[in-house]
Amino acid sequence: MGERPYLYFLLQLLKVIIIFITEIISKSSIKEHMSRKNLFILIVLFPLLHGCVALNEVNQYAATSTAALSKVNDIDYTFSDYCLHDCELQQIRKGEIDTLFKCECEQQAGKADEAIQKIHFTITSYLTAIQRLSDNKGFTYDVSNLTAALQQNPLLKLTDEQIGVYNSAGNFIATASSIFYRKKKLKQYIERADPVFQSLTETFIFLINNRLREQLRIDYETRLANISQMLDNAKNDKGFKQVVVKLYLDERTYYKKHETVINSYVSLLRTVQKGHHELFLQRNNLKDTKIRGLIKRYAQDAKDILASLQK
């Protein structure tokens, strides 16, 4: 059944059908039938429930991480922005209007931004898939047609009350089977993905925290040097000096604003990275309340940082 979940579910459903038929043939009363039914359901469900995992926590982690990663746009500063600012400064420093001046930012800066976007997209796509697979809402089943078909069978003579009970039990069994299968697959995928996930997120953090931050700082310091030169050359022109000081204040605000967002985003990325590694380390103990609490905490940390970004 490893790669064919539907055959396994079919087998479970057939088991239940056999149980129902046996029950009816033995002509037991509804009350007796109900208590035996509970016993049968327990027997059928035991192997399914035994492996149940904290899917909710994995889902919560993946959902918060996806939302956290989407905040990359809040940084609102790209390598192309640097290139355009640099190009603008070159024109300003020429001190003349040159309509033919060209800014070639597509090649290097464009490729650098593409690197950020592609790594971001790859990590997000993986987390979105994990979120979908761990989402119980997407995997509920309806066996009402099946029980209606059973009711039409002249040999079985099922009452409406019995049909109602079988409906609920059938839906429950099908959903529980899916939980068991999804938990098993999630564990396998988290195990397989973690080394690559850690390496990719580390590279992503390095690019944002180290290289994009460096680019922003170089951008700011280059403009600051230009402003200082203007100020030193202004001599006694007080009005012009005031304009230059205003330029400096604007540049400083721009730099600080973007640096703050980079700090928050890097904290988010670190939380997402650690959270996945914790999932990997605890993949066999995901039922444990303490572990569930720990995974929840990562999701909560990410939520808190997200909230601080939205302020």
Place this chain on the structure above:
Amino acid sequence: MLNPDTQQVFELSDYFHQLGNAVGEYIQQNKNFLENDERNYLYDKQIELLQFAGRINLIGVTLVFDEVQDALKEMNKITADVQKTIKKVLTVQQAIDIATSLVGIGTAIISRDPKLFAKNCGRATSLISAINNKKT
């Protein structure tokens, strides 16, 4: 871990950055002793050094991107496998529908109803074909 060559590109960028800052500090400390031309010359050099640093940093980032291609491919492969599993689990409802048809076939045999038999056989066949088509 970064490739040593890429690491060196970033070190070179950082070196130009530090050099630019050192020139800037020199200007600020010796402003009163410098002639206008000397001061402007040094400002020009400071800005040039910082611009070099920025451009070399961009080159380094594109090199990192080339380095992570294999990791990106592996991650995309895992994502595709997760998506396949999602599709497979979604076939459970189809399995329930097949079971419904099979029960219908049984009922048709017992009640000797050829119409009901043909209807349920047709339904079961089309459901199974649909699953097989999705696989290929």
